[in-house]
Amino acid sequence: MTSELILLASGFALAEGPVVHGSGALCVADALAGGVRVLHAGGGERQLLAGRKGIGGLVVHASGALLASGRTVVAVELDPPAGTERGVEVLGARHVTGFNDLGVGPEGQLLAGMLRYRPFRGEPAVPGGLRVVDAEGAAYDMPGEVIWPNGVAVAGEWLYLSDFATGTVLRARWSAGEGQELTPWWRSPSGQADGLAVDAEGAVMVALGSGGAVARVLPNGDTAELIPVPSNFVASVCFRDAGLERLVVCTADNSESPQLGGCVFELPAPVPGAPVPVAAIPLPDLT
Numbered sequence: 001m002t003s004e005l006i007l008l009a010s011g012f013a014l015a016e017g018p019v020v021h022g023s024g025a026l027c028v029a030d031a032l033a034g035g036v037r038v039l040h041a042g043g044g045e046r047q048l049l050a051g052r053k054g055i056g057g058l059v060v061h062a063s064g065a066l067l068a069s070g071r072t073v074v075a076v077e078l079d080p081p082a083g084t085e086r087g088v089e090v091l092g093a094r095h096v097t098g099f100n101d102l103g104v105g106p107e108g109q110l111l112a113g114m115l116r117y118r119p120f121r122g123e124p125a126v127p128g129g130l131r132v133v134d135a136e137g138a139a140y141d142m143p144g145e146v147i148w149p150n151g152v153a154v155a156g157e158w159l160y161l162s163d164f165a166t167g168t169v170l171r172a173r174w175s176a177g178e179g180q181e182l183t184p185w186w187r188s189p190s191g192q193a194d195g196l197a198v199d200a201e202g203a204v205m206v207a208l209g210s211g212g213a214v215a216r217v218l219p220n221g222d223t224a225e226l227i228p229v230p231s232n233f234v235a236s237v238c239f240r241d242a243g244l245e246r247l248v249v250c251t252a253d254n255s256e257s258p259q260l261g262g263c264v265f266e267l268p269a270p271v272p273g274a275p276v277p278v279a280a281i282p283l284p285d286l287t
Contacts, residue, residue, distance in 0.1 A: 005230070005267045008248070009039055012262030015250035016195070017058040017069070017101065018238040021078060022278075026240060027066060028250060028264055029055035036068060038078060039264075048076055049087055056150070057102030059110065062278045065286060069099040073112055075283050088284050091133065100128075101162075101195060101236075103152035105174070108280025109134050113149025113161070114141075125165055130182070135280040144182025146170060151196030151206065151236065155274060158219075160185070160204050162193040169193050169206060169217070186221050195236025195250070199271040205247065207234045214249060216270055225270060230256040231263065239273025240266070247273075 009015075013032035020026055024041030027048075034053040038046045049055070049068055057069040065075045067090065074087030091099065096114045103111035110133040117126040128149050130142040142159075150162035159174045161182060171185035186193075186204075190211025197205045203224065204217045210233055216225040231251035238248045247269040254260040 005265045007260075007263060008266050009037065009045075009264040010254065010260035010262070012037075012250075012252075012264070014233075014235060014252045015262040015264050016056050016235050018236055018248045018250050018264065019058040019060055019066075019276075020238065020240045021060050021066065022064060023078065025078065026248065026264070027058050027078075029058055029068065030262070031056055031235075036066070048078070048080070049074070052086065054098055056100035057113070057152075059102045059104050059276075060278045061283060062108065062280050063283060063286075065283060067102060067110065067279055069102050069112065071098045073099050073102070073110070075286055077286055080286070088286050090281065090283055091131075096128070100148070101150045101152055103154070104277045104279050105132065105154050105159075106277060107135060108277055110279050110281045111152045111154075111159075113146075113152060115148065119148055119165075130161055133281045135282075137282045140178070142172060142180070142182055144170060144172065146182060150194050153196060153198045153204070153276075155198035155202045155204065155219075158202075160196060160198070162196055162206065164192055164194055164209070167191040167193050169196065169204065186217050186223075188215070189223070189226075194234065195238075197237045197239055197276075198274045199239070199269065200244075200274050201271050202274075203271065205237050207236050207249070209233055209235070212255070214247070227267075227270070229265065230254060235262075238276075239269055244273035244275065245269055 073091035147165035170182040192209030194207040233252035
């Protein structure tokens with residue numbers, strides 16, 4: 001299947017958090033160099049949130065705005081008015097060092113992975129968490145220990161959350177309005193579990209970090225397939241196209257052409273993806 005890889009973009013320090021906007025644009029963050037690159041469906045590209053580092057997750061809001069993680073979670077329009085290019089805060093950083101990956105629950109809840117230490121600064125690991133913000137703006141934290149929260153998604157009755165620090169994917173029964181406990185469900189063969197997405201059969205596609213591949217994990221926890229990627233670090237995934245039949249894979253490098261840096265690849269998905277809801281949390285005025 002790797003022979004069917006298409007290179008969509010390159011030149012990233014660390015491509016992360018891919019998400020498809022309603023306009024068809026593919027939005028990808030550069031977690032290390034900063035900012036978000038918007039790859040428009042008809043060609044062309046623009047930059048958002050220039051200089052904002054630490055963006056590990058992006059989601060689309062019902063208003064059409066883009067939500068981006070980092071020290072806080074901010075909202076920005078795809079064609080932002082002058083003065084708002086850096087985003088407007090929607091989730092503050094009280095009691096956390098920042099937010100990593102983001103996801104969306106079935107009723108438009110924002111799922112935000114919280115960090116309570118700075119892993120890239122070599123700080124000692126401290127458990128983080130997963131915050132859920134509903135359409136009314138009410139928030140709660142899911143119980144269960146997670147250290148470095150990464151990919152997060154809901155598939156049917158289950159919520160899945162990667163913990164990069166332990167190389168596991170955690171799982172909890174999804175119930176809107178109350179937190180069920182996150183417990184270990186699957187361990188990555190590479191010892192690292194990064195971004196994830198779910199397909200139409202309820203399987204979880206997990207980026208394996210330094211494992212250089214994407215795993216397709218069945219709902220029973222069996223690994224059905226490992227998809228190799230020409231990279232020493234595979235960071236995140238999403239589905240795109242009308243039938244969600246294409247798998248987008250983001251990396252920190254290109255092992256076959258190192259001069260390209262971090263890349264965004266696309267290939268046929270083993271199984272089409274499950275639709276991803278848009279966030280419906282309250283937003284401040286972005287104008």
